[in-house]
Amino acid sequence: MKPRSRRGGGRPTIADVARKAGVGAITVSRALREPERVSPELREQIARAVDALGYVPDRNARALASARADVIGVLVPSLTNNVFAEVVRGIYDGLGDTHLQVQLGNTHYSGLEEERLLQVFLSQKPSALIVSGIDQTPAARALLESAGCPVVQIMEIGPDPVDMMIGFSHLEGGRAVTRHMIEAGYRKVGFIGARMDPRSQRRLAGYRAAMEAAGLYDVRLVTTTTTPSSVSLGQELFRDALAKVPTLDAVFCNNDDLALGVLFEANRAALAIPSKVGIAGFNDLDMMHVAFPSITSVRTPRYEIGRQAIAMARAAIAGKRPADLVVDTGFELMARESTARHPDGRRPPAP
Amino acid sequence: MKPRSRRGGGRPTIADVARKAGVGAITVSRALREPERVSPELREQIARAVDALGYVPDRNARALASARADVIGVLVPSLTNNVFAEVVRGIYDGLGDTHLQVQLGNTHYSGLEEERLLQVFLSQKPSALIVSGIDQTPAARALLESAGCPVVQIMEIGPDPVDMMIGFSHLEGGRAVTRHMIEAGYRKVGFIGARMDPRSQRRLAGYRAAMEAAGLYDVRLVTTTTTPSSVSLGQELFRDALAKVPTLDAVFCNNDDLALGVLFEANRAALAIPSKVGIAGFNDLDMMHVAFPSITSVRTPRYEIGRQAIAMARAAIAGKRPADLVVDTGFELMARESTARHPDGRRPPAP
């Protein structure tokens, strides 16, 4: 019986290549996926046929037949947030020239959306999954645990990995900057936070721990909102914080965008930095060291986290599970002009 | 003959659902894709079976059988550049709750990489393609023309669309800001550009056109590099520009990151803005209106371009090709404090 006319628009198939090269279809398949299992002569012959016909394997057929797509599903809460943009860049760069593809999903910081996307991703049988954070819903966690592929949780570390994990402690990050500001002589150190996703919450917890340890904690110093972060929001929240506590002498911002907004607002209100008010951010975007004055921040290795997450996933796909399933990348406090106030004539503590 | 044991890990298939619902497999398929072609009773019955079994269609099988994947391929030159991050956000938002998925590719501003990714994307038979810019290589263009699916070129418009197009004229954008600065009384208006991709080149062309029209053009006013843009690079290039032309009285920056770097450097060097030096950026990121002083920029509808590109692609997929295949979104000049210098006692021209 005559086969029905090609639906796919006449693109050559593996059978065409096999015919042209005078070999079996399966050998062509092997030559493309595991060249070392095919003799050099045939390999060469097949390569010529592939070039001549302009053959490109059909990923859909391949995925169906092998019950595994060459796709790594990646779930991030935001694509415009520079932090995740950098993570994603690291992920793409970590792919190198593998045949793997990335399937990106944006959860918009919503656990339900994460569940939904996980369902969708799973329906493609991905080779691995990368998800952001450690606060999956129970349903999402169940999906991850029965995913049947390597899973990497990124950006944070916690006690109970689904599989693998790479990130750092946001609580310790928050604690470190806050402590630094206290040591610089600031007493009324405020916290300004937008979005307040779980990672922000933990930065706040670190702030609170440091403030309480110094006997300086006061709820009224904390100004947060669930509104998405932006530079202009930093400006607004700083105004709010000052209105609540006019004696505020420093602010630790949730992230660098807010810190920049605070800087501009302080400039506008003619509040001298760092003498009148100290400013610190989080993530250490490029602009922080260029700003005038330069802004203290916590450098987070987000690009590296993306790269390494892929490296871990690739190792696991290849069956070589890394020795360390949980990797703490740490962070680095970048103390700069915006918090360089010397307390009561004392020199700041040596590093 | 007994079928080989399930490779897919025992997930239910359409046949399982059909059996459970007491209907044919094809009816299940239809109930899921074109519910209106199935009677309400069966639809209901099938829905129950789907829920009971937790059935999720296999995208790979679906794509193979229908020779069409529910995927829209999107090629952007960068993921960290806020502009494209916003475009991508618009694209994801434009998807709504369709079953469509986005496949994102990062060309790193390379035509060759664009070709390679196009090959890869085409091997999945995407439902549509969205590509950035209008400067595809001949090979990439050929691939697009024979893609057999709707194609949307975004961010720019030009005379020769592959299929559909949505964007604005970067040349006109550059011309508009430059003219604005000249009208504000600046004479030695410099151009600072990083990356210098085709769109930047056209902004420069617009700058040049405006400067020449005013008899002010001088090559030495132009400072560019192919290095990727950043705030710190803005700082450096501004220093370079001043070293070349110490009488420089304004700069039009390629983009807002550079403009921010210039602002900080001007602050640092105690050059008053806007009296001593005027500053303008491009794209109008949120921070531009918050900055102190606020910075003049050109607002570009990048989020909207992403949304509309998807809308156009969806219409075309559904067979309803939009009336306007080429959409000019325009742009908006946002004149702010950073260029508010009154020329020689004259009031600035009314808007």
Add this chain to the structure above:
DNA sequence: CCGACAATTGGTAGCGCTACCATCCCTCTG
């Protein structure tokens, strides 16, 4: 010199779904 064994190649039978066409049943027309 023979059987064992590895290396290389090929045939067959699906993977899970949908395009195509056939069938069935109902309603409507003349």
Add this chain to the structure above:
DNA sequence: CAGAGGGATGGTAGCGCTACCAATTGTCGG
């Protein structure tokens, strides 16, 4: 009341590829 026409449903045959196993060849130790 026969026949036409249309809507709903189902069967069959692949989509292009790979898993599994069989077949063939060459190599080696005993």
